[in-house]
Amino acid sequence: MTKRPRTLTAAFVRAVGRPGVYGDGRGGRGLSLRVHRTVDGRITKTWRQRVRVDGRLTSIGLGPYPEVTLAEARQEALANSRMVRLGRDPRGRGVPTFAEAAERTIRLHREGWKAESVLPDQWASTFRLHAAPLMDKPVDRITSGDVLSCLAPIWKSKPGAAAKARSRIAAVFRWCVGRNHRPDNPVDRAVAALPRANAGATKHYRALPHTEVRGALRAIRRGEVANPAAALWVELVAFTAVRPGEARRARWEEIDFESARWTIPAERMKAGRPFAVPLNAGALDVLRRARKLSGESPFVLR
Template identity: 30%
Template sequence: MGQLNDAKIKNLKPGEKDQVISDGEGLQLRLRVNGTKQWNFNYYHPVTKKRVNIGLGRYPAVSLAQARKLAMEQRELLAMDIDPKSHREAKLEERKQQSEYILEKIAAEWLEVKKHDVTADYATDIWRSLERYVFPSIGNSPLADITAPKVIALFRPLEAKGNLETVKRLNQRLNEIMTYAVNCGYVHSNPLSGIRAAFKKPKKQNMATIDPSELPDFIKTVAQASIKITTRALIEWQLHTMTRPSEAATARWEELDLEKKVWTIPAEKMKRRREHTIPLTPQMLGILEAMRPISGHREYIFPSDKDPKSHSHTQTANMAIKRMGFKDKLVSHGLRALASTTLNAQGFEPDLIEAALAHVDANQVRAAYNRTDYLERRRSMMEWWSKRIEEASQGSLSVSFRRVG
């Protein structure tokens, strides 16, 4: 029998320093100077043979009888060469995995990190796709319970409907979440790493665009269409600047430096989260002059019809192009492909074209030129492109024609 009993424990008085009273076979009661009594089990580590202490709770919440039972359990583990402390931590981690490390919670944590690399709109799109297709079925599942067969079964109906691009994106997002969880120590491995092989691959679809020879016809159609001047100017702005629909629609007056003739789009609005500078050509300045009476006193260059304090919808240009008869032939994003095709055919340096499309970091391209030379090379290329558009519009059809000499 042990050396302690309840009467003895109750009569213990704290001293000037902590006291350790042994009950035998590794069980100890530590009496602290503040009067608290803590049960410990003291043992030799089965591998390192070093002394280790593991807490078993406070007296009287844990009684002497309970403490002895707990000490016996630790000795049983040691008899099997299992370290009680490591065993306890593993059990605690297991409980955490079941209660705290659930998919939706960790996905939210992952997205907070991901937001630093993507635009706000894209982050919203990511979360909506997970809310729609993933969370209703497995959002409350512990990460440890998520397996490849489960996720494959979840996405099979989407594949059957032909939504292959959606399946591809969801697979990619879930893989990123699971890899994040592995890196954070929430799970040991990512069971979804090879999941893409279980599904049909979507056919690569290029953005619908037109041949460079069709540019005059396109501009003539835009000029004659019954659309508001803001929409027409937005389409032309997107065409001249080679920007993405969201970048063009959300352009602010304050982003322009008319003295240096540049438009600097902040990093948070760019797909690659890097600031992008576009040299302003005379034709672009002409578009701005056409918009000044309409929105010069507002924040956005191309204001929304419904709320002039806000910007045009990112799909405004696209919907207008579709209504003009270009459905399935051209999307507003395809104007970038049109510019790229034309400039490549003209023999402009591919690096400069890629930089203009914000496909590569401007700093990477600048390695070949000094800053001034680089900007001037891009400026002359953009001026050539604007001139080409102006010639295709036969001068009188652009919203900017009166302002361009």
């Protein structure tokens, strides 16, 4: 009978043939060799490790011997122990970190966003600025308290940023729930613990009465503007009533001076359909001045 050493040795692992569980002794990080006799009399040996995850003991398989040597099993056990110490589950289970889940959520939403949309960058920026403590954590280990610690500092001081952070973090966890990475969305309970966000405190910009528009445009033309393209942009929006983003990204190929028509392509329209904008004399004058300013740029306002 092979004498059992205090800690496993390569010679003992190779020679032992008696069924049983042989631990690697103190400091072995829960590593053990399981020796089993099959029904046909063969001896099989496998490596297991006992670790405590979320306060519960669990057993992790590290592979069979001799495919996995003693040295390799110890190296794997050390790596698992380090993961446990960092609060992660070494079993993996395919659970992504918040950063990984956020990237996949952005990728999923990108299909419905316009090709030149700034939303992917804005979402990523929100996560970097307001979800940094979550980024390296597996999503199934993030609590409502973790989310609360991200939202609370900006909840009242930056309500706009807080609303975007809340919505975008919640979208990531909806993806996680849909993928069975966790059963719930921790954002819901986190928001329930926060005060009502500045009810009635929404600040609106003062609207300019239509009778004052002509005077405002005259003032813009007379004034010395640091960015002339910005002044032209304001005028173009006033004459065409398009959305600011549509005017800012207008291209010369979309403008037909002969028919006095500006056709905005479908990919830049919220409704996803091309839209024809009739151009009055004022809009055409703005575009002619923009043509002199833009030079070789394909964009009207650059």
